[in-house]
Amino acid sequence: MHIVAPALILSVRAHGEHGAVVRALTRNHGVQPGYVRGGRSRRLRPVLQPANEMMGEWRARTGEQLAALTVELVESRAALHVEPLAAAALEWVTALTAATLPEAQPYPHLFDALDGVVAAVAAAPSARGWAPALVRYELLLLAELGFGLDLSRCVATGAGEQLHFVSPRSGGAVSRVGAAGYEERLLRLPPFLAVGGPADWPDVFDGLRLTGHFLTRDLLVDRRVDVAAARERLVERLKRAVA
Template identity: 65%
Template sequence: MHVAAHAIVCAIRVHGEHGAIARLMTPDDGLLAGYVRGGRSRRLRPVLQPGNIVAAEFRARTEDQLAGLTVELVRSRAALLGEALATAAIEWLTTLTAVALPEGQPYPRLHAALSAVLDAVEAAPSARGWAGAVVRYELLLLAELGFGLDLSRCVATGAETQLRYVSPKSAGAVSAGAGAAYADRLLPLPAFLVEGGDADWPQLFDGFRLTGWFLERDVLAERRGDALSARERLISRLKRLA
């Protein structure tokens, strides 16, 4: 196996006295893991930071063998590490990617979306400028893993307008009229996920509530631990701004 690509660092695990196992998101080969010799060294620790982009080269004699990995820094996001909110966003996005995706499966749309939302976190002047992109990334990841939500029409009536809720059972949208009597059993569907555009803080938190329900149930049911803790830290910090 030989893969050479620019990739996003998603997770690092110490291995042995000096090495590290890194999991990187590549454009064409999805999530790949490799052993970095000297990964704990003073030279490589700043390179192997979640969110960084590296020129990566994976080499293995067989597909079952953990690849050896060499990395060179292409783009650092170290400047964001002093910002608690940006750091929490990067931590959650990369942790979710590393935990949720199977290795060696191509997800080019997810790679492009992850790259875009990390760019938004880096460039946007305020968290409201990128929080919606985080929610959309979560929705895309659900869809790419086969747990997509149908937000195009009402699951009860087929109506394509006035969509206000999502059924937690079917993951389908529900119109205002069809869902009014059952609102306490349904999840709110914020308008920005259907109509696009900007969202205010209540809509953003409704979006996080919506995606969180299905992430916990369908993707992270057996792997909650660190992943959901990272998500909770992000949402907690966002709520301090609202």
């Protein structure tokens, strides 16, 4: 096995006395793990940071063997890891991707979307500039893994307009008419997810509640409690930032 490709680092785990196992997302080869010799060295520690963009080369004699990985830094996001809110966003979005995507299966749309979210966190002067993109990424991840929400029409009436809610059971949109009398049992569908456009903070938090419900129910179960905790930290920091 021999792969050379640009990639976004998702996770780094110490292995042995000096090495590290790195999992990174490539556009055409999906998530690829690899062993980096000397990955815990002073030279490579700044390179092997989640959300950094790298050029990776994976080599293995068989597909079952953990590949040897050499890395070349393309773009560093290390400075963002000292900013609490940006660091929480990068920690969450990379941990979510690492925990949910199967290895070696290409998800080009997710790669492009994740690259866009990371770039938005790096470029935006405030969280309001990247928070909607993060919610959209979570929605796309659900869809790519087979748990997509149907936001095209009301599951109760069939209407394609005035969609204001989502059923927490079916994941289908519900119109204002269809939701009459049941609003308290439904999740709010913010306009920026239904019809596009900008998002204010109430809309962002409604979006996070919506995607969080389905991520927790369908993807972040049992062994991924620590990943869910990263999302809770992000939401709490967002709430403090806008208070």
